[in-house]
Amino acid sequence: MGTQTGIGASVKRKEDKRFIIGKGRYLDDISRPGQTYGYFIRSPHAHAKITSLDSTAALKAPGVVAVLTGPDMQADGIGPLICGWGITSKDGTPHKAPAHPALAIGRVRYVGHQVALVVAETLQQARDAAELVEIEYEELDHVIEVGDALAAGAPQIHDDVPGNLSFDWELGDRAKTDGAISAAHHVTRMKLRNNRLIPNAMEPRAALGDYDSGTDEITLYTTSQNPHVHRLVLSAFNAVAPEHKLRVIAPDVGGGFGSKIFIYSEETVCAWATKKLNRPIKWTAERSESFLSDAHGRDHETFAEMAFDANGKILGLKVSTKANVGCYLSTFASAVPTYLYGTLLSGQYTIPAIYCEVQAGFTNTAPVDAYRGAGRPEATYVVERMIEIGAREMGIDPAEIRKRNFIAPDAYPYETPVIMTYDSGNYALAMDKALEAIDYSGFAARKAQSQTKGKLRGIGFSAFIEACGIAPSAAVGSLGAGVGLWESAQVRFNPTGSVTVFTGSHSHGQGHETTFAQIISDQLGVPIDQVEISHGDTGKVPFGMGTYGSRSLAVGGSAIMKAIDKIVEKSKKIAAHTLEASVEDIEHSGGVFKVAGTDKQMTMAEIAFSAYVPHNYPADVEPGMDETAFYDPLNFTFPAGTHIAEVEIDPDTGTTEILDWVAVDDFGNVINPMIVEGQVHGGIAQGIGQALLENCVYDKESGQLLTGSYMDYCMPRADDLPTFRVQTINTPCKTNPLGVKGCGEAGAISAPAALMNAITNALGKEIDMPATPEKVWRAAQGL
Amino acid sequence: MPTVSMTVNGKPVTAEIAPNTLLVSFLRENLRLTGTHVGCDTSQCGACVIHIDGESAKACTVLALQANGAEITTIEGLAKGNNLHPMQKAFQENHGLQCGFCTTGMIMSAVDLVKKHGKPDDATIRKGLEGNICRCTGYQNIVKSVKAAAQEMEG
Numbered sequence: 001m002g003t004q005t006g007i008g009a010s011v012k013r014k015e016d017k018r019f020i021i022g023k024g025r026y027l028d029d030i031s032r033p034g035q036t037y038g039y040f041i042r043s044p045h046a047h048a049k050i051t052s053l054d055s056t057a058a059l060k061a062p063g064v065v066a067v068l069t070g071p072d073m074q075a076d077g078i079g080p081l082i083c084g085w086g087i088t089s090k091d092g093t094p095h096k097a098p099a100h101p102a103l104a105i106g107r108v109r110y111v112g113h114q115v116a117l118v119v120a121e122t123l124q125q126a127r128d129a130a131e132l133v134e135i136e137y138e139e140l141d142h143v144i145e146v147g148d149a150l151a152a153g154a155p156q157i158h159d160d161v162p163g164n165l166s167f168d169w170e171l172g173d174r175a176k177t178d179g180a181i182s183a184a185h186h187v188t189r190m191k192l193r194n195n196r197l198i199p200n201a202m203e204p205r206a207a208l209g210d211y212d213s214g215t216d217e218i219t220l221y222t223t224s225q226n227p228h229v230h231r232l233v234l235s236a237f238n239a240v241a242p243e244h245k246l247r248v249i250a251p252d253v254g255g256g257f258g259s260k261i262f263i264y265s266e267e268t269v270c271a272w273a274t275k276k277l278n279r280p281i282k283w284t285a286e287r288s289e290s291f292l293s294d295a296h297g298r299d300h301e302t303f304a305e306m307a308f309d310a311n312g313k314i315l316g317l318k319v320s321t322k323a324n325v326g327c328y329l330s331t332f333a334s335a336v337p338t339y340l341y342g343t344l345l346s347g348q349y350t351i352p353a354i355y356c357e358v359q360a361g362f363t364n365t366a367p368v369d370a371y372r373g374a375g376r377p378e379a380t381y382v383v384e385r386m387i388e389i390g391a392r393e394m395g396i397d398p399a400e401i402r403k404r405n406f407i408a409p410d411a412y413p414y415e416t417p418v419i420m421t422y423d424s425g426n427y428a429l430a431m432d433k434a435l436e437a438i439d440y441s442g443f444a445a446r447k448a449q450s451q452t453k454g455k456l457r458g459i460g461f462s463a464f465i466e467a468c469g470i471a472p473s474a475a476v477g478s479l480g481a482g483v484g485l486w487e488s489a490q491v492r493f494n495p496t497g498s499v500t501v502f503t504g505s506h507s508h509g510q511g512h513e514t515t516f517a518q519i520i521s522d523q524l525g526v527p528i529d530q531v532e533i534s535h536g537d538t539g540k541v542p543f544g545m546g547t548y549g550s551r552s553l554a555v556g557g558s559a560i561m562k563a564i565d566k567i568v569e570k571s572k573k574i575a576a577h578t579l580e581a582s583v584e585d586i587e588h589s590g591g592v593f594k595v596a597g598t599d600k601q602m603t604m605a606e607i608a609f610s611a612y613v614p615h616n617y618p619a620d621v622e623p624g625m626d627e628t629a630f631y632d633p634l635n636f637t638f639p640a641g642t643h644i645a646e647v648e649i650d651p652d653t654g655t656t657e658i659l660d661w662v663a664v665d666d667f668g669n670v671i672n673p674m675i676v677e678g679q680v681h682g683g684i685a686q687g688i689g690q691a692l693l694e695n696c697v698y699d700k701e702s703g704q705l706l707t708g709s710y711m712d713y714c715m716p717r718a719d720d721l722p723t724f725r726v727q728t729i730n731t732p733c734k735t736n737p738l739g740v741k742g743c744g745e746a747g748a749i750s751a752p753a754a755l756m757n758a759i760t761n762a763l764g765k766e767i768d769m770p771a772t773p774e775k776v777w778r779a780a781q782g783l
Numbered sequence: 784m785p786t787v788s789m790t791v792n793g794k795p796v797t798a799e800i801a802p803n804t805l806l807v808s809f810l811r812e813n814l815r816l817t818g819t820h821v822g823c824d825t826s827q828c829g830a831c832v833i834h835i836d837g838e839s840a841k842a843c844t845v846l847a848l849q850a851n852g853a854e855i856t857t858i859e860g861l862a863k864g865n866n867l868h869p870m871q872k873a874f875q876e877n878h879g880l881q882c883g884f885c886t887t888g889m890i891m892s893a894v895d896l897v898k899k900h901g902k903p904d905d906a907t908i909r910k911g912l913e914g915n916i917c918r919c920t921g922y923q924n925i926v927k928s929v930k931a932a933a934q935e936m937e938g
Contacts, residue, residue, distance in 0.1 A: 023818065200918055202885045678920060682881060717912075
């Protein structure tokens with residue numbers, strides 16, 4: 001296909017029109033006839049017994065339809081929320097995942113915990129009536145930090161989880177790693193804090209349950225990255241409705257970043273309550289509810305030891321992490337600090353021995369789960385901070401020490417000591433390009449110039465790797481995943497030659513409606529405006545596992561490629577029949593089917609028409625042109641690259657100015673460079689947010705969330721960020737048909753380490769994230 | 784209930800509303816103009832920015848009654864029929880949006896910004912959009928979009 005709309009072209013996004021004219025259809029934009037409004041009453045306490053709940057007065061208030069509680073759900077047989085990934089502890093016992101009822105039963109465990117739903121004719125009436133629900137609490141001791149929660153004598157959050165320990169997991173060879181450390185020339189030892197974040201997609205979570213008593217079908221509109229997974233879990237585990245009587249629609253979704261993967265209390269309650277009350281019920285989170293009850297991210301306390309020989313070659317890495325999982329295990333919470341974390345601790349390096357242990361502790365805070373990068377930013381932060389500090393301690397240039405340790409471009413497939421097999425990469429090439437782009441050799445002069453102005457200049461590296469394209473089902477199944485992680489695609493030609501693609505990969509900002517259409521246009525020669533991408537509705541799309549882990553293109557795109565293969569195979573038979581040739585003689589290229597060595601040919605559009613108007617048609621071929629494929633990846637993909645940040649610090653004010661940012665990423669083949677670049681920008685922005693601005697803080701004394709609004713939680717704004725200089729290198733992935741690796745998370749994974757390396761380089765001392773002006777000022781002043 | 788009258792996207796509207804109705808709720812719920820979004824509850828995010836008498840304003844922080852008699856423009860009224868406003872075009876041309884949720888408020892703020900500053904430089908754009916939060920784009924392509932639109936709007 002022409003380069004204008006095919007693979008590799010920066011096609012302007014097809015989906016933009018509706019968004020720029022205000023015709024996007026987000027959840028709160030949808031209303032159903034006879035709709036009621038739900039308002040959740042939430043716990044004001046971090047930990048308390050519910051001693052009584054009286055809704056008598058509320059039920060008499062104007063417009064109130066119902067007040068529903070946890071015991072009501074239990075009585076209706078609605079099951080608790082689940083964690084879908086089983087982790088096995090060192091001692092062979094399964095992780096502890098205490099029952100998580102969608103509405104609290106008897107006890108609340110964090111501020112914001114859902115206690116009851118008030119349903120009324122208007123939102124105002126529901127809110128007003130919530131004030132009339134009388135709830136008595138008996139406060140219990142609480143614990144906020146994971147280190148405190150796992151210490152002896154900590155308050156018990158769950159009666160059946162001694163010591164608040166969900167699991168104590170390990171990966172790698174402890175003895176070998178200990179041996180490497182004791183025999184090393186130099187060992188770098190560091191405590192690292194990966195700060196807790198709140199995802200903050202700009203569209204708050206929302207749900208609208210709509211029960212049809214005529215068909216006994218529940219339609220749940222919800223802000224989901226994976227509507228089929230919602231349907232599966234709500235049906236199989238929560239018993240809201242059988243799968244064929246539950247339709248889940250995720251319309252336009254205003255950002256996710258992981259936070260809309262999970263099956264939360266609120267949508268479970270709305271799906272159940274709509275049938276119970278036989279009325280549509282809409283709930284839209286206020287931003288303060290998002291802060292309180294969206295799954296948070298990160299929150300690790302880590303001690304790491306990196307062992308080096310005299311030349312700076314890494315001999316071993318030992319990592320001990322305490323991961324705060326909040327008060328319950330959320331949908332994928334157990335996988336994040338384990339198989340998405342420990343498995344990436346080899347970074348881009350040949351490290352002979354690695355050992356990682358992770359203790360996951362419950363605390364009286366919101367559940368913690370996947371947030372953009374999910375485990376892999378935490379791993380990159382450990383590896384890239386440790387190697388940088390090691391280089392400083394040993395007096396080796398930070399770029400040079402990385403090069404001495406890179407896995408060589410001819411070493412693939414490369415098996416790490418932490419169960420990953422990298423298929424491809426060229427880490428030195430990305431590093432060299434980044435060094436050139438930032439003019440590394442000129443840094444010393446620039447630093448000296450800053451000094452003359454009384455400023456501290458620093459440069460920081462991050463050579464990150466991630467495991468994306470999640471994930472080969474058998475492999476993750478053996479590691480505890482409760483689901484398969486394939487993707488499906490249906491490619492349907494219409495008789496007039498236009499195409500509708502149904503994909504399980506939901507798009508909530510990633511631009512699938514354009515990227516996926518480019519694949520069709522490229523492979524089958526269909527003009528891109530004749531391709532429609534449909535996603536987000538279990539009533540339309542056959543199946544799907546959704547969008548997360550930078551998997552949409554690598555897995556969802558590959559499923560589309562498989563469906564295209566089936567279309568081509570069938571089309572060859574039709575072309576052979578029509579052109580009176582043998583199937584073996586039909587050659588296909590970009591939607592043109594030609595008899596080899598002749599000028600006889602048919603276009604894809606002609607073949608599609610023939611398939612629906614089969615007047616002259618092969619007897620052994622079914623009419624129609626509509627193929628479905630499922631694709632299960634063979635391996636993870638391994639995007640990698642180097643980011644370099646250059647900063648200038650004003651020691652008098654503690655402010656950090658990011659002067660330059662260079663990113664050289666290897667995403668394999670690229671379908672739409674414009675979209676890829678945009679994804680990198682956004683990822684870096686979130687990574688900078690983590691390193692410089694954002695921090696979720698609970699008050700240890702009261703258990704209250706102190707950073708519960710945009711007045712207190714510092715989101716990156718336009719004037720906080722620099723202009724990023726982004727480029728890609730392209731070593732194709734060897735394990736999927738598109739050769740793609742995924743780009744959505746890279747920036748968020750790489751940026752925190754690069755920026756903290758730059759800031760600590762400037763300061764000449766260590767500080768933890770976020771590098772707020774106060775912390776930086778104290779460090780600069782030697783306080 | 785009191786009566787409110789205003790002109791919204793060139794059309795006169797009159798309605799009886801509860802006195803505590805916010806302008807954003809009036810637009811979204813009463814007029815079903817759902818292009819104006821609500822992204823926070825502290826007047827920080829800017830997803831609800833509209834124009835009141837030609838000036839950008841956060842519709843979540845204005846009572847509908849305060850807008851009595853005003854000329855309101857929402858994102859739905861920015862294009863002239865099928866002709867997109869240069870700012871709308873520029874956001875599409877320069878990949879200035881991803882999920883689209885903040886976009887409508889961002890565009891409305893940016894239009895006012897360019898009106899006030901002519902051809903703003905990067906720093907002016909970044910400062911001027913400080914009241915609009917975007918979680919997707921890292922702002923770089925938004926800045927690029929606004930710059931491109933400023934050229935068109937002047938020309």
